[in-house]
Amino acid sequence: MEAVNKQALFKKIPAVDRLLSDPDISETTGSYPRTLVIKAVHQVLDHIRARIRDGELSVESQLSIESVSALVVEKLKELSLPSLRPVINATGVVVHTNLGRSILTDRALRQFKAIAGGYSNLEYDLDQGKRGSRYTHVEDILKELTGAEAAMVVNNNAAAVLISLETMAKGREVIVSRGQLVEIGGSFRIPDVMRKSGAKMVEVGTTNKTHLSDYEEVLGPDTGLLLKVHTSNFQIVGFTEEVPLSELVKLGGRYGIPVMDDLGSGCLVDFSKYGPAKEPTVQETLSQGADLVTFSGDKLLGGAQAGIILGRKNLIEAIKKNQLSRALRIDKLTLMALGETLRLYRDERTAVREIPTLRMICEPYRSLKRKAERLVKLIGKLKTQNFSVELADGNSKAGGGALPLLELPTRLLCLVPGNLSSRFMENWLRTYDPPVITRVEKERVLLDIRTIQERELKTLAQAVNNLATLE
Numbered sequence: 001m002e003a004v005n006k007q008a009l010f011k012k013i014p015a016v017d018r019l020l021s022d023p024d025i026s027e028t029t030g031s032y033p034r035t036l037v038i039k040a041v042h043q044v045l046d047h048i049r050a051r052i053r054d055g056e057l058s059v060e061s062q063l064s065i066e067s068v069s070a071l072v073v074e075k076l077k078e079l080s081l082p083s084l085r086p087v088i089n090a091t092g093v094v095v096h097t098n099l100g101r102s103i104l105t106d107r108a109l110r111q112f113k114a115i116a117g118g119y120s121n122l123e124y125d126l127d128q129g130k131r132g133s134r135y136t137h138v139e140d141i142l143k144e145l146t147g148a149e150a151a152m153v154v155n156n157n158a159a160a161v162l163i164s165l166e167t168m169a170k171g172r173e174v175i176v177s178r179g180q181l182v183e184i185g186g187s188f189r190i191p192d193v194m195r196k197s198g199a200k201m202v203e204v205g206t207t208n209k210t211h212l213s214d215y216e217e218v219l220g221p222d223t224g225l226l227l228k229v230h231t232s233n234f235q236i237v238g239f240t241e242e243v244p245l246s247e248l249v250k251l252g253g254r255y256g257i258p259v260m261d262d263l264g265s266g267c268l269v270d271f272s273k274y275g276p277a278k279e280p281t282v283q284e285t286l287s288q289g290a291d292l293v294t295f296s297g298d299k300l301l302g303g304a305q306a307g308i309i310l311g312r313k314n315l316i317e318a319i320k321k322n323q324l325s326r327a328l329r330i331d332k333l334t335l336m337a338l339g340e341t342l343r344l345y346r347d348e349r350t351a352v353r354e355i356p357t358l359r360m361i362c363e364p365y366r367s368l369k370r371k372a373e374r375l376v377k378l379i380g381k382l383k384t385q386n387f388s389v390e391l392a393d394g395n396s397k398a399g400g401g402a403l404p405l406l407e408l409p410t411r412l413l414c415l416v417p418g419n420l421s422s423r424f425m426e427n428w429l430r431t432y433d434p435p436v437i438t439r440v441e442k443e444r445v446l447l448d449i450r451t452i453q454e455r456e457l458k459t460l461a462q463a464v465n466n467l468a469t470l471e
């Protein structure tokens, strides 16, 4: 009996041509490209068929031309939205890779329009009136800030590690501690990058302990590089030992083998001064004698996606000449954003104030508490059974593989379920316009104040009010 019903419903689905020639549809969809209208019609009809099949649609009136055209118009709006959209990060993870890592400083945003919307001296030497190098735009500032002999930038830090290994050790051996064979974000694994570079990885030590003698034992005529990798997103605690960089440098020096340190996050300021824990800075790493240092432009540095390579002039020159540099080269907009971010580091206090990533990580609890109170005030008194609002203490994270164990004390706005479940609220906020990304803990929806921007408070308060008035 039911199967017959479904068959009958399938027959009532309006035909594509019928829909496309309907005057109502052509009027409401007139401003959209014809191909998009056809796409929307097909998607809506596919969805209707699936719903009939699953028994979710059993009322014939839902198949009227009016009902279906309303769905087509909805679908067209959805298809016309940009795919990449701004979201509100209420997760409390400052450098959130899935949400775009770092927010750019206002200085970079101001330059964006000029550089993106016009020609620039990207690879043109204005003094000489001839071809220049794109790297010059950040080389000097990187050297000035870090004391490095030379600098080079590529598409991201994965690329920085790849091109450095390829240049230094293709067909040769690279010695690395077993405790540092990390995987970062699922697709970057030290052993895999090593293989791609054509270098042969020689693992030494054990997961928890590696001694200098372990390196020395395997050193030989084929050794091209000693590699140290920041373990980033995890930490081995307890009975552990790693060889300090300075010791590796001494060993390398004795045998004439360069030492490379992949710092991952690579920060230029000492965070311990501002509260959060100690992370080795780029300057310290270079002054300890690393021959090459690599790190990301959009983790703790707070700039755009890029990979920065610093170190000895002859090594950087060789990396620049590597054919891979063309394939891995940095885009002009990234280069501009990176340069503008780096220039702020000339005055550390300006950097901490104006680079959003640094500002958020260093924002003290008392200031977050006041921001939370402002949000509660904007939300106002809610007369709803849907949920209740509370403030609580919690912890945010730096993210991006930096300072993995560090917990930053923060304030949370909690939505405590009433008529609405926490799952429903999380999903509703995530599909709101703009989407609000939260986390659910102990049946509560938590919004971490640290990563919510001041300019987003009003929008967020409105979202909470809309959720409160849901029937």
Ligand SMILES: *Cc1c(COP(=O)(O)O)cnc(C)c1O
Binding pocket: 156, 157, 158, 159, 161, 184, 188, 229, 230, 231, 232, 233, 262, 263, 264, 265, 295, 296, 297, 306, 307, 400, 401
């Ligand atoms: C994050 C990270 C990378 C990869 O950097 P991307 O900028 O994501 O390409 C490489 N090495 C370490 C140690 C990292 O933490």
